[in-house]
Amino acid sequence: MDPQNLNSVDEDLVAAYVDGDVSTEERQRVEAAMAASEQVAWEVNTLRQTVQLLQDMPPVPLPRSFTLTEDQVADVLQERRSLAKVEAPPPRQVEDPEDTAWQRFLRFLNGGDLALRNAAALAAVLLLVVFVAEFQLQRNPFGPPTGESAQISSAPSAPQAQVTAVGGALSGQVSGQPGSGAGSSQETADEGAGQEDDEPVFGVMAAGEEEQSAAGSEQEPVAAAPVQPETSSPAVESSQRQLTASESAAPSGQPWVTVFRYARILLVLAVIVLWLLSRARTGRGRA
Amino acid sequence: MRLLSSLEICSHLPLRKLFMDQDNLIERSLQGELEAFNQLVIEYQGLAYGVAYRLLDDPDSAADALQDSFIKAFRALENYRGGSFKSWLMRIVVNTCYDHLRSRQRKRTESLDDMPVEEEYVTVLTDRSESPQEYAERRELQALIGSAITSLPEVLRTAIVLRDVEGYAYEEIAEITSAAVGTVKSRINRARGRVRDYLSKNAELLPSVYRHSLE
Numbered sequence: 001m002d003p004q005n006l007n008s009v010d011e012d013l014v015a016a017y018v019d020g021d022v023s024t025e026e027r028q029r030v031e032a033a034m035a036a037s038e039q040v041a042w043e044v045n046t047l048r049q050t051v052q053l054l055q056d057m058p059p060v061p062l063p064r065s066f067t068l069t070e071d072q073v074a075d076v077l078q079e080r081r082s083l084a085k086v087e088a089p090p091p092r093q094v095e096d097p098e099d100t101a102w103q104r105f106l107r108f109l110n111g112g113d114l115a116l117r118n119a120a121a122l123a124a125v126l127l128l129v130v131f132v133a134e135f136q137l138q139r140n141p142f143g144p145p146t147g148e149s150a151q152i153s154s155a156p157s158a159p160q161a162q163v164t165a166v167g168g169a170l171s172g173q174v175s176g177q178p179g180s181g182a183g184s185s186q187e188t189a190d191e192g193a194g195q196e197d198d199e200p201v202f203g204v205m206a207a208g209e210e211e212q213s214a215a216g217s218e219q220e221p222v223a224a225a226p227v228q229p230e231t232s233s234p235a236v237e238s239s240q241r242q243l244t245a246s247e248s249a250a251p252s253g254q255p256w257v258t259v260f261r262y263a264r265i266l267l268v269l270a271v272i273v274l275w276l277l278s279r280a281r282t283g284r285g286r287a
Numbered sequence: 288m289r290l291l292s293s294l295e296i297c298s299h300l301p302l303r304k305l306f307m308d309q310d311n312l313i314e315r316s317l318q319g320e321l322e323a324f325n326q327l328v329i330e331y332q333g334l335a336y337g338v339a340y341r342l343l344d345d346p347d348s349a350a351d352a353l354q355d356s357f358i359k360a361f362r363a364l365e366n367y368r369g370g371s372f373k374s375w376l377m378r379i380v381v382n383t384c385y386d387h388l389r390s391r392q393r394k395r396t397e398s399l400d401d402m403p404v405e406e407e408y409v410t411v412l413t414d415r416s417e418s419p420q421e422y423a424e425r426r427e428l429q430a431l432i433g434s435a436i437t438s439l440p441e442v443l444r445t446a447i448v449l450r451d452v453e454g455y456a457y458e459e460i461a462e463i464t465s466a467a468v469g470t471v472k473s474r475i476n477r478a479r480g481r482v483r484d485y486l487s488k489n490a491e492l493l494p495s496v497y498r499h500s501l502e
Binding site for chain 2: 011021046052053076077081083
């Protein structure tokens, strides 16, 4: 090892030797070179002394603290804090494991868009009203002529009166009796109520029975009403008034049944659709 | 990943805890917690200031460079990819000191050789058992060694400061300076030789043992 021509490999070795960071073989190589050359020995020894001087340098005391203030890095802080908020998970993502099934069911029902959920509830109430109205219609078709039931109960009378008029006209044409025809339908009805065995009355009954079989069981009382044999004179008059009232309400009676039927279907659909929409809107909101 | 890489560095329990705490502080700093980063600053500012002071040989310049270094480190924290945070931070400190050196050279405000020693620094280093003459000689020797270091090129200066003054391992210096370990050793050896040559020109200020070895 010639110190005048130290190559990079030798520089590495000398530095490591001075620091005591060499293997046994490397140390022997350097010490052999030092023994062979005074210049090498001088080089290594002076370097070791220089290192000792440098290592004896006292540590530098800290003049002040170098902690950062908010103002020095305000822009970076703002950016990182906003990113941290965005990346933070929403607090209601994880379901509480201690919830009972009933609590989860209630939360499921209460979830969804409030306006649409209220609309679905309103449709459900209307549906209930329609069911109650239909139930009343079936149970009390001849109730007092006020409100829905009165209008509905008049429905079966319409075909009866119309058929009576037709029957009267036909009987008039067939038998040639004077006073019969469309213009005397009120009288024919009166006769039908009081005298069972007259031909026109029989025609009314037959027509009424035909209509009953077509319209359903709710028309049975209508057919039975005119044939009460023990009916006193005031009762007969009452029945006549009912028929008269039924005659006036006849055109709007039958459509109410259809209206309720369609209303029932529509309201069921509305409840389902509105509730599903409320859930879907909430799902989009979360997403 | 960062945590695992830190744990691989050492298996010693107190040091492992230190690295886990350090990783936690880094993560919190990335979330915008300045207080967490300032704990890292407190932990490393002494080491970092020593390096900056030796590289710049001026307390005010070293303080400015160190403050800039910590601001740069906080801004560049997303680029930290694990490994030794100390080496990553020191690389920033060294590069910032280079920037200050070049800026100072451009401005030509003062000669590095004429920089006065900070009075507060000298007071702290005073040994009450030494005589005024010994104190004066010690001050002159330290100033001489400082001048010898600052006379070196940047890469040699960094290598000798980190190794002989601050006591870093070859591998750490290689990581800080982005150089191979062999290159680091060569630089250290050349730097030591140049410092020795610089000091030998002012042998009257050197300790007698060192002066005799030079003869």
